[in-house]
Amino acid sequence: MSKFKKNTSASQDIPTAALPDIIFMLLFFFMVTTVMRETDIMVKQQLPKASQLTKIERKSLVSYIYLGEPKNTSLYGNEPKIQTNDVFVDVDDIIQFVNQEKDKLSEVERDQITMSMKVDVDVKFGIVSDVQQELREANARRVLYSSIKTADL
Amino acid sequence: MPRGKKRDTPEVSSGSMADIAFLLLIFFLVTTTIANDKGIMLLLPPKVDPNEPPPDITKNDRNIFKILANSQDNLLVEDEPYTAPISNLKDDVKSFILNFGKPTEEGIALYSSLPSSMKAKINATGKRADSSDDPTECVVSFKANRGTSYDLYIQVLDAINSAYNEVYAERVGITVDEWLSLDRDDDIQKDMYNKGRQGIPRAISIAEPD
Numbered sequence: 312m313s314k315f316k317k318n319t320s321a322s323q324d325i326p327t328a329a330l331p332d333i334i335f336m337l338l339f340f341f342m343v344t345t346v347m348r349e350t351d352i353m354v355k356q357q358l359p360k361a362s363q364l365t366k367i368e369r370k371s372l373v374s375y376i377y378l379g380e381p382k383n384t385s386l387y388g389n390e391p392k393i394q395t396n397d398v399f400v401d402v403d404d405i406i407q408f409v410n411q412e413k414d415k416l417s418e419v420e421r422d423q424i425t426m427s428m429k430v431d432v433d434v435k436f437g438i439v440s441d442v443q444q445e446l447r448e449a450n451a452r453r454v455l456y457s458s459i460k461t462a463d464l
Numbered sequence: 465m466p467r468g469k470k471r472d473t474p475e476v477s478s479g480s481m482a483d484i485a486f487l488l489l490i491f492f493l494v495t496t497t498i499a500n501d502k503g504i505m506l507l508l509p510p511k512v513d514p515n516e517p518p519p520d521i522t523k524n525d526r527n528i529f530k531i532l533a534n535s536q537d538n539l540l541v542e543d544e545p546y547t548a549p550i551s552n553l554k555d556d557v558k559s560f561i562l563n564f565g566k567p568t569e570e571g572i573a574l575y576s577s578l579p580s581s582m583k584a585k586i587n588a589t590g591k592r593a594d595s596s597d598d599p600t601e602c603v604v605s606f607k608a609n610r611g612t613s614y615d616l617y618i619q620v621l622d623a624i625n626s627a628y629n630e631v632y633a634e635r636v637g638i639t640v641d642e643w644l645s646l647d648r649d650d651d652i653q654k655d656m657y658n659k660g661r662q663g664i665p666r667a668i669s670i671a672e673p674d
Contacts, residue, residue: 331478334485341492359615361622363629363644364502373501427501435535436617437610440673447511456618457503 350397353387354379355431361458372425373455374412376405378438379431391434393442402438405445413451425453504621506670527596529560529604531620535611539620550619557627561602561664562586563595571598574663582634599631599664607671624668632660 354377367373377394381387392399395408413421426446430439446454512518531553532540539546541556564575564586575583575598596602604624608617626640633643636656643660646653 331482331485334482334489338485338489338492341489341496345492345496359618361504361618363504363622363625363640365505365644367501370501427503430614432613432615434614435610436533436608436612436614436673439614439617440608440610443508444672447508450511452508452510454506454508455501455503456506456621457501458618458622460502 350375350394352377352394353383353397353399354381354392354394355433356429357432358429359432359456359458360461361456362461364458364460365455367425367427367455372416372420372423373427374409374424375427375429376408376442377429378434378442380433391431391438393438402441402445405442406449409446409449409451422450423453424451425455426451427455427457429457504618504625506621506668523601523603524597526565526594527601527603529557529596529602531604531606531624533606533608533612533616533620535609537613537616539616550616550623553620553623554627554630557604557624558630559589560596560604561599561627561631563590563592563602564598565591565593565595567598568600570600570663574599577663578635579637603667603669605669605671608673610673612673621668625666628664628666628668631664635664636660 356377356379375395379391379394380389381392381399387399393402393405394400395405400408409424409426413424416424428439428442443454446452530540530542534540539550539553541553546553562582562585564571567575575586578586606620606624608620629640629643633640636643636659638656646657648654648657
């Protein structure tokens with residue numbers, strides 16, 4: 312028995328010197344991938360499901376329009392509303408919003424602006440169509456209907 | 465040279481370094497939203513010029529695949545009420561595109577460029593006189609009502625898009641998923657993309673609702 316107990320003096324600690332490095336690595340990963348949420352979404356957002364999805368190539372060219380029933384129905388009623396940035400807007404204000412977003416881009420990129428429509432499934436098509444007409448008017452013709460990939464297929 | 469006592473180098477304790485890193489890590493973990501914005505891309509038509517009259521429709525009626533949706537979310541496809549599940553719509557659109565009823569010269573050239581599996585399918589099921597002439601001519605028209613739910617609108621749009629994507633993918637011999645993930649910055653993949661789309665325009669017309 313004592314034969315086996317001889318060489319137990321080897322240290323059993325796991326070296327923790329590299330631990331901060333690992334943590335830093337994780338930290339940098341999340342620092343790079345993180346996108347701060349700028350807007351507080353005030354409408355219901357249950358996106359539709361679809362199978363033929365395209366990815367956005369350049370995020371800087373994308374502006375978001377949210378459509379849906381307000382979360383705070385006691386204050387805003389339950390008719391679907393349009394939200395851009397942090398405020399509810401009317402259909403007529405869309406052109407102004409598009410122009411503001413276009414001003415943020417450099418001149419060559421302005422025609423490539425993509426409007427990402429995040430529309431709740433319970434919304435009727437009428438208001439979506441109104442927004443589309445305004446987008447045509449504002450010459451922001453690339454539209455992305457934001458949706459979730461269907462699980463099957 | 466006077467040699468002083470060996471002094472201890474002052475050390476900053478680095479034991480709490482990991483804690484600081486953890487704190488930052490948790491902050492970024494909580495605030496992070498990994499970008500995952502995907503959706504159905506659509507190019508809207510340019511705005512109408514009020515000085516110009518709307519263009520006349522010169523397309524032959526059989527070259528237009530009409531889909532209508534009413535406010536009760538019922539579909540009218542090619543003037544007939546659509547009772548089949550919506551998942552069948554994709555195949556209907558696909559067989560409409562690849563019909564080759566009365567191909568023009570362009571259409572014949574396109575037909576001969578297709579892989580043999582697609583030709584066999586066209587010969588078996590296509591070439592109906594009451595459907596589209598050839599893919600260069602056909603248009604899928606979708607008109608929704610103001611009361612149509614957005615969910616149905618997306619489903620129909622998705623069905624039309626997947627019909628086109630299946631045609632494109634089959635043409636270059638890859639699956640639809642591979643087709644959708646083609647990277648257009650890569651030259652080889654871009655060639656493939658152009659080859660798939662060449663001659664078959666994705667002609668989807670979305671009419672203004674009543």
